[in-house]
Amino acid sequence: MIQWISRMLVPLIISYIVGFGLLSKRPIFDDFLAGAKDGIRTAADILPTLVGLMTAVGVLRTSGFLDAVSGWLTTPAQWLHLPAPLIPLTLVRLISNSAATGLVLDIFTNYGPDSFLGMAASIMMSSTETVFYCISIYFGSVHVTKSRYTLPGAMIATTVGIAASIFLAQK
DSSP: OHHHHHHHHHHHHHHHHHHHHHHTTOOHHHHHHHHHHHHHHHHHHHHHHHHHHHHHHHHHHHHSHHHHHHHHTHHHHHHTTOOGGGHHHHHHHTTOHHHHHHHHHHHHHHHOTTSHHHHHHHHHHHHOOOHHHHIIIIIHHTTOOOOTTHHHHHHHHHHHHHHHHHHHHHO
């Protein structure tokens, strides 16, 4: 039943949008083209930020800086009951989802997906966000310069997500 609903959902939404446009006598194709143009402009606006973030993550991983920072944070992480292999994941997850996915796959390879570390990494990936990526992309695309409480709130939510992943993986 769920598969049938998911197969029918996209045609249903498209039919609803076209039907609404016809009933309200809107120029549907012109509206579509205007939206596509705006989307291309937005993509062009955020492209430098995307390239910069991807380059920064690549440099951090290949230079060994991430491993060095993880080494420095091992003792404070032990106080917080955060296992050392999860430190790089918590740092990279703030910046890049794809790089964090690579680290999770490394954890799966070394420790197994059903291990404590594998379960904690999986839960962490689903309960945390790429904070700096989202702030830079979303705020940059609409030219927001004052983020006010966004960063502190996102960091608190990420900390809670990390704590929850450790707690839930122990059960």
